[in-house]
Amino acid sequence: MSDAPFRPFDTHLDEAAALSVLRAATAGAEDGELFLERRVGESLVLDDGRIRTASYDATEGFGLRAVKGDVAGYAHSTEISETALRRAAETARLAVGDGGGTLALPPPGTNRHLYGAENPMADASFAVKIDLLKEIDAFARAADPRVVQVSAAVSASLQEVVILRPEGGILTDTRPMARLNISVILEENGRRESGGMGGGGRFGLAGLMAADHWKPMVAEAIRIARVNLGAVPAPAGMMDVVLGPGWPGILLHEAIGHGLEGDFNRKKTSAFAGLMGQQIAARGVTVLDDGTLPDRRGSLTIDDEGTPSGRNVLIEDGVLTGYMQDRQNARLMGVAPTGNGRRESFAHIPMPRMTNTYMLAGPDDPAAILADLKDGIWAVGFGGGQVDITSGKFVFSCTEAYRVRNGVVGEALKGATLIGDGATALREIRAIGNDMALDPGIGNCGKAGQWVPVGVGQPTLMIGGLTVGGSKAG
16 A cells, blocks of 8 residues: 555546446435545564564455435445446445435534544554564563563554545545553462553554553553452442442443444434433433544544534433434434444444543542442453443443452452443442543444444442442352
8 A cells, every 4th residue: 555645536536427426326315425445554462472463454445325214225345446336336326216315414524633644653663663562571571570471562553534425525534543552461379360551542653662651551561460369259249339430431331322322212222212301310420422532542533424523412410411423313313413423444334333432520539439438349440341232231340349348448359240230320320539531542342243443431430239240249
């Protein structure tokens, strides 16, 4: 792939011809677009002292969509040519049928830029990145003699998007992404435990590769592994739980966020369907989805339909005030798009998705929240989780958690899981810290087989009456 900017109407297609094909495909439709994309990416993984993965990927292609009512016709190709475009138009056109629709107004324009357009892979040579990973490995092993395994990964990508609308408008976005992940395994008396730390965002690799950035990451990964070496089996039972700030917002993202996406509510399959304007959470709870935060992993200058991203208030002082919308669901629900139409790539159809979803800070001191916990768990780190959108029920595993009795933090816990449902958890929020933090830039979100980068965040929270799954009675 060339280092020149992606200009498909200079190199692949005649703009007038492409517009003619798109207009024919969307004649009588209510919406549609031609989405063109080029993406380049690089990933290096060092595991146990050796480079295990070294990959470079370059892809380009287009997706053509025609929408009428709740039906969308979509076709895509890795060949960007007029011939391929005409074939795709025939397929997409099937959703329009006899037509009769009125084309929706185009997205509003924006001159805003939330991140740079530089290729983050150009910040360092291949050899320099390999040397960095080896240095991380050596530093981690020297930091603690119990370190028996180190894994470090650096990745970067650049996605370039061009969207042609049926009315003739062209929207573009260039989206960088970089990430560094470090994990370690410590062994003591035959017991092995792991710890990890990662971070990144829509910027170059230079900052991530600086020693004053990655050395604290190594220290944090080792600290978590040390904690887990001394952890005891988690109790089981109904308990109050204090969640730490930042990454624990992944529970908010999964248990609540997906339920506030427009398509689930239009189809009435969400636990929050039909509750607009009602009190669904404790007073003081305000939740936003905000794609306008500069350089954040989930941020977008425009979404994958061309709508500028927004700062969307979903819950305000406990009251449901908004859903996240793409253009199709917004039109069917009689509301405005919110800039949440996202797709994994040109090979995927857009749908309502989160960007950066977080809860605003409250008035409470985090230390006082913890001191008020009489008998429960302080959950600082989270791993994977599962959520049922219809019921809102969730199960999350903790990667770092502690038992708390009478406000005193006790032993670290191993194997703790949190079980509940989003609607009940919202109502049972009893204290909201003044320490809202965003995650370090590690989130990925899956929906209907598509993965997109996201951000999460929250302050310290106390939630009453969650079920804690463990290996012994509480």
